[in-house]
Amino acid sequence: MPRNRSKFPAAVIEANLTPMIDVTFLLIVFFTLVSGIADNERVDMSLARVEAGATAQADEESRVMLNVIPAANGQIGGYLLAGKAFDATPDGIAQLADALADGYRRNPNLAVNLRADRDTMYEWVEPAMRATTTAASLAGGGALPRLNLVVIEESIGGSEGGRDGS
Amino acid sequence: MARERRALLRGDRERARISLSITPMIDVVFQLLIYFLLTAGIISKERNLRAELPPEQAASTSDDPFTLDVEPLVIRVQSTSNGAEITLPSGLADARDASELERVLRDARFDETQSRGIFPSDHPIRIAADPTARWEDVVGVFNAVIAAGYRSVAFGGGG
Incomplete structure (x- = not known):
């Protein structure tokens, strides 16, 4: 005897994906915006490694990110301060010092986070440090050149990883 | 609301339709959990070494004329x-x-x-x-x- 299907309607099993899609789109928008901001501040590079950082971890304070943009063979492609690029020429470094001095005038307690690639030659990092001290004296008002060297804490003899995926 | 409450008190499950959907909350929690798990490893490796640079004007000479400069x-x-x-x-x-x-x-x-x-x-x-x-x-x-x-x-x- 055939079953009366009209008496027992077929059960419809379905997952309600709408809320998850809503959330996913919101997160995509959020990460797209945030990564855009982060890209302006950080340059992808292999930071210097230290076994164990000896200084106290810098406080969460007012800071600006100064990147030494790495290029091949320890050379550089300029400097990047808070998303603004400067040439690695005497003029470019003078402009960098002026830009940092503006920051010090706005906030004398400003800290500069210096990011440089582990293979970059010291001759290209030193001007960035010098620009920081020059900027502090240009700004006056008791501004002190406070510099934080951004490194990666890991075993140097270990893996060749540590590339900063920002 | 009052009718549903009365139905609930009577044990009438057909009419009582008060429910809390926690599915979206679980979705969000899992998404956030994955995000933090992925990003936590990257953040913890980075560290700032504080370097106090000497001010440019305060070179090797001391303000006090009776104090000898210390050879670094x-x-x-x-x-x-x-x-x-x-x-x-x-x-x-x-x-x-x-x-x-x-x-x-x-x-x-x-x-x-x-x-x-x-x-x-x-x-x-x-x-x-x-x-x-x-x-x-x-x-x-x-x-x-x-x-x-x-x-x-x-x-x-x-x-």
Whole structure:
């Protein structure tokens, strides 16, 4: 005897994906915006490694990110301060010092986070440090050149990883 | 609302339709959990080493005319194919790498309790890196000097 299907309607099993899609789109928008901001501040590079950082971890304070943009063979492609690029020429470094001095005038307690690639030659990092001290004296008002060297804490003899995926 | 409450009290499950959908909340929680798990590893590796640079105007001369300038201890750094080459002033033991440098400098630090050592912890130290030195080697030396207990560390005078 055939079953009366009209008496027992077929059960419809379905997952309600709408809320998850809503959330996913919101997160995509959020990460797209945030990564855009982060890209302006950080340059992808292999930071210097230290076994164990000896200084106290810098406080969460007012800071600006100064990147030494790495290029091949320890050379550089300029400097990047808070998303603004400067040439690695005497003029470019003078402009960098002026830009940092503006920051010090706005906030004398400003800290500069210096990011440089582990293979970059010291001759290209030193001007960035010098620009920081020059900027502090240009700004006056008791501004002190406070510099934080951004490194990666890991075993140097270990893996060749540590590339900063920002 | 009151009708549903009365239905609930009567045990009438057909009419009582009060429910809390926690599915979206679970979705969000899992998404956030995955995000934090992925990003936590990257953040924890990065660290800021605080370097107090000497102000430009306050060069080697002291304001007090009766105070003698203290000659800084100069550490020279070069990079070779075998790694960093660290040169210390004569009178101090050789250091082949950053960990040896830390040990040598710690031994040379004046310790009041044990009456040994030469340099007080506030003795100025200058890292004179060669222009071609790798940044990682320079940072390694800086970190070793701080780890050895010295507080006044400056960069410059290399080449």
